[in-house]
Amino acid sequence: MEGVLRPLSVIGGALIVTLAVGWVADHVLRRIDERHPETPLWDLLRRCRLPLQVVLCTALLRGGYRSAGILPDHEEVVGQVLTLVLIGACAWLVVRVAVAIVEAAYARYAARAEDAARVRRVRTQVTLIRRIVTAVVCVVAVASMLLTFPAMRAAGVSVLASAGLLGIVAGVAAQSTLANLFAGLQIAFGDVVRIGDTVVVDGEWGRVEEITLTYLVVTTWDERRITMPVSYFTSRPFENWSRSNPRMTGTVFFHLDHSTPIDLMRDRLHGLLKDLPEWDGRSWSLVITDTTPTTIQVRALLTAKDADDIWTLRCVVREQLIEWLRREHPYALPRINTAPAPGLDQAPDRRQAPPTSEDIGPGPGTT
Template structure:
């Protein structure tokens, strides 16, 4: 009975100490956040509270479980110790990732606050780098944690000796088998730090127009205009040409082509195009032009040049200009619309 009471006492005290430490940790962070509202680090670190509590509880129980003279526990002391060790390692890895994530996010938030209005393209580049760095850190910590867990099992320690003896052969086989994966991994680093493509960039890949939504270590997701997601390996962007409409700035210049009859009033159409652009809020006012760029036996080709502050607005401006010019021609100058002329075939005498 005394042994069982001792178990309950140790367990209860460990839980109380864990909750008290978590409460004190959260209180200190809230006070620090109130004193320094310009730094989001303290509020972000509050997310580490649960991981810290599990680490403390596992450490307390691991240090005290062997001192409890309770027969059922003593008979399984090795198994209990191993479970607590595994819990401690897993919670420690979780805590490390949470702390690293809070520090990185805090730095990015402060950088974003100072840079967002001056250089959005640079902000997207840093965001891409931060995302990939955090994923690398998570993978590394997870691999180390799994390796540390395996070392706690004696059978795996013995197996490790024989595995190391053939590490050269295994490394060659693994390198050949994972060649594609490793290529994508290094391509992910090249994209992150080579500033080739960033989260939020407007790109054209494989004939599809879309916005880069997510970049991982091996895959990149593009959201198309119709809400589809195109997922492709990051090595695609390091081995094939693609269009990046956000590279070097997001301002864009686009064109609208119209096929008209030879009798089209070009000067009046030019005045109408200017009127349409001045009434379109998406036009940034930088430049515009209308000119006849080509003629065919039945039509002339007119090209309207327009500008906008980003690809989305450019698409809207082009659609507005195209729609309103066609409607204006149909209403005011229907003779200027293209038509197919059919002449009757000449008779035998003609």
């Protein structure tokens, strides 16, 4: 009977202590979080309750399983399993605590910062730092687990002796992986590209959705995801529309007839922009940028606060101006001239001087 009660009492006691400590820790953190709502650290640390309980319970069982007589015929196996679980739980707890600290620091910085570009830069760095810490802790935990086996400890000297050769072989074999790894670190701390940036890569326009140590995900305007190695952004040119400031200048081109009333069109453009919320009011213009024997090229210049607004603004201006020309000045639309240009009676609203017959030359059929 004692051989049954002792193991049960040790296991039950460990569970009771674990649950009690976990409840007390969660209660204390919740009270602190209520008193200091401006600091998200305490709420984030509450996520560490489960790994803390696993560490505590495993440590208690690891220290008392021999005296309790838990599976006395398999003490070595039980001790080895508990040791492995304890190492894994400790790594889990360390990762949770590190992530909580990093996320809390970022949240406080983002709440005070006014520069959106700098916030995106810090977010990118925080994300990569979190991944690096997780990877390092996992590697250390796995190495610690392997070293608990006697065979691995015996082979440790030979492994260290051949570490130089293995490192060279691994470096050659994983050359592209290492290149992407260092490129990821360069992106994180070199401010090349950040999460949320608007970029153009290989002719595709999109936003950076995720950055890891080896690859980067760009979400295009039509909701496709393009996954690219991070080394692309350190070895090839690409467009970053929001690196220092998301404000943009856009253009709309029109191919029109030479008789187009540019002054009226300019006034119409200004009136349209005043009523469009996408226009930020910084700048605008409408000028003739090129001419051909049959048409002129008119450029409307617009400004907006970001890439989304400039795209909407360009589409609306293009649509409204073409509709205005079609409705009120149809003679300004491009056409093939097979006769002399119309006179003032056919274009009463024009302010520019109409072309004369001498400028046009003899009409068709004349000599």
